[in-house]
Amino acid sequence: MASLGKDYKDGEIIVRQGEAGNCMFVIQKGEVEAVAESDGRELRLRTMGVNDFFGEMALFEQATRTATVRALGPARVLTIDKKNFLGGIHEDPSLAFRIVQTMSHRIRDLTDRLATFEEHCEPESPE
């Protein structure tokens, strides 16, 4: 038995918010968490498990990483190069289908969370 990808120890950082990136990652084993850091505080965005991917925005934009991702327990992660990915999409656009689908789920999830957040923050209307 053998494995592909790179091993990360519990708590080890895989990508750091604010750093430049030119690849995305697919989780082969274990779990990771994505956290957004602001004013020294951390907000957990989501946890991800086997076959989930992260860091995909770097494939489409030049911007820096929007979140820090670290291993939750031992994890193994495979890197997908921007060049390989874009070359693949050029030949076969349907290769991006799964990523678009996941991004769409994430937008839906964030919209729901934003709506819940706004509901909680709305000032009570006067009687």
Add this chain to the structure above:
Amino acid sequence: MNLSLLSEPSGVRHEGRPRVLQDGSRVAVVGAGPAGSMFSYFLLNMAEAVALDVSIDMFEPRHFCHRGPAGCNHCGGIVSESLVQRLATEGIMLPDDVVQRGIESYTLHMDVGDVEIATPLMEKRIAAVYRGNGPRDSEPLDTHSFDGYLLELAQQKGATVIHRLVTDVRREDELMSVHCADQFSDNYDLVVIATGVNSRLMESLEDETQEFQRPGRTRTFICEFHLGRDVIRETFGPSMHVFLLDIPRLEFAALIPKGDYVTLGLLGDEIDDELMAQFFNSPEVQNCFPDATIPSHACHCYPRMNIKPTNPVYANRLVMIGDSGTTRLFKDGIGSAYRTAKAAAKTAIFHGVSAEDFKTHYAPLCRKIDNDNQMGKVVFGFGSLVQKARFARRGILHMVANEQSQAGGKRRMSGVLWDLFSGSAPYTDVFLRTLHPAYVGSLLWNLIAGNLPGSAARKEHAPKQERDRVEH
């Protein structure tokens, strides 16, 4: 009954049965190697996405759970870096029990020295797998066949496997019929030929129809050495060992470490006993093994390899994929099986199954692969020149060793060799990179530096133990 596969039987009206897949359409896939299984997986996946109810029968006489030739599709078993990444992007992850070893580096062996080229990311992204369930007489493994795994994926999507050998494919009015050795036959809306190049079916179809040319083939050699896990870890490590030797007709030779075995693959122009004797007698090969002694092999075969595409690769309701159609020259055959399988599946689902549909939407990919192979021939031609010129080998060794010892910096020669050995990039890409002025300049400098008296590459006559192995 009409034996002609490619031409329409006279009097059949095209308007009769639409040449698109509809609810209830039936597809036959002949051969469940990587091409057949991936075609079935992707076709059923796409059909589900567009709510189309089609069924697939996969004809495959082999059981991939068997050890030795009965379960094996005879290949080196390297799943390339680019394919590992594309499959992962598709959501297909190679499980640990399918991966016999993750490959981290290539070690290039030449008469002027050895050099290890590490993966740019220091990450295992190349998989060494068994196509069946391991070599003949091997211990029952706690591992799983690569082909078996892909077939299971297709079955999970709903494909039915029929363990029969197909002996004929015919056109019956507007449908295709598939005939098996045991008199079984059935009709289908689309037949996909994915029998590879080692099958008699392609030969008999060519002879019967006289209307298409089966792929051009050459004889290769594969064998397995049993060395045990610990010895392999110590002597081979997670590295694939490739050889650049001055042996005529040998294009590529590699030792690939897997669990308890090391697989040897020899590719070139009709590999024969004379070439093999020359290879096994080379000190560069012998020195790879413990005590410089090559053990007897546990299992061997002489599979054929596709070196020229089938022409044409489609007809009405018929398409040839993987090695039965076209593939990359000497490299990443499984990657080509994936690319052609998916392109054919997309054509069938989103466009149709007529010759015109395959010509417009499938053939361009095959042409792209064939054109790149022409460039591949040029690249291998350069390789042959280097095989013959020791000063060039010294220059290459010097350049790679320098690049590998420096952290950062452009690794031009390492990158070219990495992509060439791993099949990660198209040959055209590799070739164009060798025309870059910085590459040419650096190569010229290293040709001089590597041939100066006292350079590591000139110490080749010392015995192996004393020779300066280029360390990184």
